Amino acid sequence: MATPLRVLGIDPGLTRCGVGVVDVAPNRTATLVHVGVIRSSPDAPASVRLAAIAAGLREVLDEHRPHVVAVERVFAQHNTRTVMGTAQVSGVALLLAAERGLPAETHTPTEVKAAITGYGAADKRQVQTMVARVLRLDALPRPADAADALALALCHAWRGSAPSAASPAGAATPAQKAWADAERLARSGR
């Protein structure tokens, strides 16, 4: 059996940054490796908070040695009050990946939901339920908000596998079709 791809998913945030590591085999079977949340104190200056998040991310990178990093793409129009801190954390996450020579990509929440549930407008609970099912967990992943990081990692890994390899007959699964649609939407100008 070929080596699984180890993906680190990062749901960036200055107060809570979700991290999830999964191994995904060439046949798309996925296994949970690590899930957690890195926190920083809202009372600290922004630079110190970013350093705390960076230290936590480096620990995960050192301990779990992912092959690739997937970071949620941040949009300016969402959650204006916190979006700048979120974007700053995403920049730090991408930097840490590059400094270790790891490929890093961003995915939109719509791409992630479509990849995981087959439906780009799925709610948080649906995503968590599917993540638990895919990873064969007995309960929803904890902490709940780190489930997004796992979903991101799964989305990235599945995207990497060519549909023709995953579906030899050339028939894309509903999730693959939904993902392709979401990707087209994202590329067409969001």
Added chain:
Amino acid sequence: MATPLRVLGIDPGLTRCGVGVVDVAPNRTATLVHVGVIRSSPDAPASVRLAAIAAGLREVLDEHRPHVVAVERVFAQHNTRTVMGTAQVSGVALLLAAERGLPAETHTPTEVKAAITGYGAADKRQVQTMVARVLRLDALPRPADAADALALALCHAWRGSAPSAASPAGAATPAQKAWADAERLARSGR
């Protein structure tokens, strides 16, 4: 004479990141130490671009050893197409400062303009002209877009000096008053 404060100002950007280093004496006299622009290739992945900017910033930090770092504050509502990359670079800049134990703060463009020209809505040319005058340069600072980084560094240094020390009689200069107004505006909810 007391040691001058050495300030690194950073005007964050993914394609062009302006950097300016100034020494500011307790009497507010300022001297140019370094000005430049760090570039990254638009063709490279975001993570690689951020690593290129980080490498350039580390060079400036190593060569010029500033005491403090000032970074322009990014707002979600401006220049939506590039604002996320700008915010990511600002996060990287703040991280690098924190990792060297340097205090780092952000200032709004309005604060900077008010500190330099006495007028928060000053145009680029006015800011460049005042930066050149303050630093006793024979011509406008080059490259032109790095003048913003110098203005940011000056703003930060002047902010640090208590108005009562700079104006023993307690009378704030027009620039100080304008800066205080800009700061109040920024704190009141922008």
